[in-house]
Amino acid sequence: MKRQHWFLLCLALTATAAADARAFDFSSVLLEEDFESLVLGESVNVRRATIASPVTELATAPNTSAIPNAFTHTGPTGWAVDNTLGTYLGAPTSGNTGVPGQGVADYGVDEWEGWSFADKDFWVRAAGGQDRELFAGASGNVAVVDGDEYFDLGDPDDAVNGGYFNSGLKSRSVAVDTTVGIQLQFNSSWRAEAFDDGHKNPAFNDTNNQSVEIYALVDGSTLMPIDSWDSQEFLDEAETTPNPSFKGDNVDEVLTYNLFTALSPELSGASSVEIVFNYANAANDWWWAIDNVQVASLDGGGLPVNAYLEDFEGVTLGDSVNERDGFPIVKRAGDDAESAPIADAYTSAQPTGWGREFEHPVKGDDDLGAFEFEGWSFASQDFWGELGSGRADFIDGEGTVAVADGDVWDDVGDPESQGEMQTMFETPAIDISGLDAEQQLVLEFASSWREEDSQAAIVTVDLGAGPVEILRWESSGGDENYFKEDALSEKVSLVVDPQGASTATFAFSYVGTNDWWWAIDNVRVGAVPEPSSLMLVSLAALGLVGRRRNGSAS
Incomplete structure (x- = not known):
């Protein structure tokens, strides 16, 4: 031989x-969601035209056509999108709640109206890359919230429909045994930007600070923080005091949280957990995208650390x-x-x-x-x-x-x-x-x-x-x-x-x-x-x- x-x-x-x-027995994986089961529909404002690259236009634009298998706003069974989000870390969001211009045909790119579920290649091509293509840990369908692309039709300071962008995504409920601990892991892509956009209410001009909040909703009512970050690098104009909650660009990473350690003792005795991913106070900034969300029980008989998954x-x-x-x-x-x-x-x-x-x-x-x-x-x-x-x-x-x-x-x-x-x-x-x-x-x-x-x-x-x-x-x-x-x-x-x-x-x-x-x-x-x-x-x-x-x- x-x-x-x-x-x-x-x-x-x-x-x-x-x-x-x-x-x-890998039954200790309590939730595993890669969004591949979703049925994607045709694009709306991201159009095929006479040129090779997609263009952003109204759905009625002549000489353009929809792109098939592009995106959907319908998440996996039991998951929910909240486009009325009005708080960040317990405080009101800046200037307005929810996603501005929802349902308005000529304002906001429909594909990115709040959390969306999109073919990764479609998302990358629609945005012209800009480092989205570097999200190597994701494949197939991804969950995306993208203020940069949403405001390609309309401006945050539009007097009628303007405002800042706030949207939440909640997982289905997961039954848990907190006596052995819980772990959350997912692939993440983030690019930061802040304080450079107007608002329809001038009092809030340049207060946009694209931010993330992740928490567990325990037994349907108790909010337990997991992580949060924002786009403000320094706390002072002289840029001498670093902001501890600032997160710089990281377009491809795996985030892992031991919830039992992070949330104890409040989590003790809980019977169910929902994971919430909030994106708040964004304008024409950048994005946050996630994939391969997993919640596992740390019972020692299954998969305490999901370092990698490939299903081809x-x-x-x-x-x-x-x-x-x-x-x-x-x-x-x-x-x-x-x-x-x-x-x-x-x-x-x-x-x-x-x-x-x-x-x-x-x-x-x-x-x-x-x-x-x-x-x-x-x-x-x-x-x-x-x-x-x-x-x-x-x-x-x-x-x-x-x-x-x-x-x-x-x-x-x-x-x-x-x-x-x-x-x-x-x-x-x-x-x-x-x-x-x-x-x-x-x-x-x-x-x-x-x-x-x-x-x-x-x-x-x-x-x-x-x-x-x-x-x-x-x-x-x-x-x-x-x-x-x-x-x-x-x-x-x-x-x-x-x-x-x-x-x-x-x-x-x-x-x-x-x-x-x-x-x-x-x-x-x-x-x-x-x-x-x-x-x-x-x-x-x-x-x-x-x-x-x-x-x-x-």
Whole structure:
């Protein structure tokens, strides 16, 4: 079996891995919202025109058209937008309540009238970027409140409709057990601006101070502060006294709050919590956007720290190439005029920040190997599942899944005769600096595996000193110590000693030819309390560190 250097490195470091393969119930994630379930509608004021870039116009503007799948003001079930917000940190908002010009066709860009839920790419293109594109932690749909874009139709000092911008977003109610604590985490993008806009009431001119308030609404009535910040850098005109509540630009960050510590003792005994995200006193300033909101119970049996989540739903799928509608696989897209590509089928473009490698002696040959499965691909589960042989049984995966399928790849020409496929893809470097000393790192993912011949699957982790193998599965033709029987749908959990590292990068490698497949979905990284030293020592002594012989994780 030929292997490239990156594959050999994984083998050489196997003995130093400190991973424990155990089953974890991630039920302690009480709320998980990435806004991907929302149905987006057509744009209103952000229009297609005769030029390439979108323009901001009235909906009736000639020679323009709406952009599909752009935004909605309807949030997830149980979530609520408040466009009548009138307080910030308990004090009245500056000059007015709510969002000025609501419902007025020629004032305010409809897409950004209060909190909106928008396709991230649409939001970025509509605004012409301006660093919104740097919100790398978000993908697909995001929740956005954007005073800068809203006032592209109308001014805050408009005598009739003017005013400052105030809008709140409240999550659905979450049942909690406060005896074990609660954690809130989400991706955030913020750009600050203040004191540079008029108001329809001149008494409030230049009092705009784009601000954020995050709080928990406990049992539907008690307000418990979590965090707040604003755009005022200094408290005096001489700019000598820093404002402790100032938050400078941070267009891509992960915010994590231990609510039990922050809110105790008032939270003690509560039965439910709603998370509120308020944006207040903004004018033609900048924005705040969030994604991947998670509330977790710190019960030690689940996911105390959700450092990372990737479900591949943010990638854009394109037409199939060799897999054709109405015909089995053909060598070339044009081999038969009656065949047609399948829309929204797959892509080889990995999520932002991920790396991908594919090696084969004749890679890139149009006559050898199905295009869709030249290495790790990201495919619609429906498209991939229709290829049969048990692929549709991957019920733990959903939407778009990551697939390495040597079986289907070999169906065009005979690439097996030229050598085996070797492919790897890896996460970005994930920030784990927030882990406590007693916590262990957890990797969980949904997996579908069907074994044959020399097929192999490997997972490695790089904590800053190079990749270390923490899981290996081989088929019946490989080493019996690593044999993994068919498991068409399961959840796999691996515990890794973080060894004081500040980042972790996980890689998923596959080797195979005309064998079967390995597919994964819903990659999560988090933390659990440290397992006993005895457990780790016992695993190492038995030679089981980094192995999962039977793969049972559910």
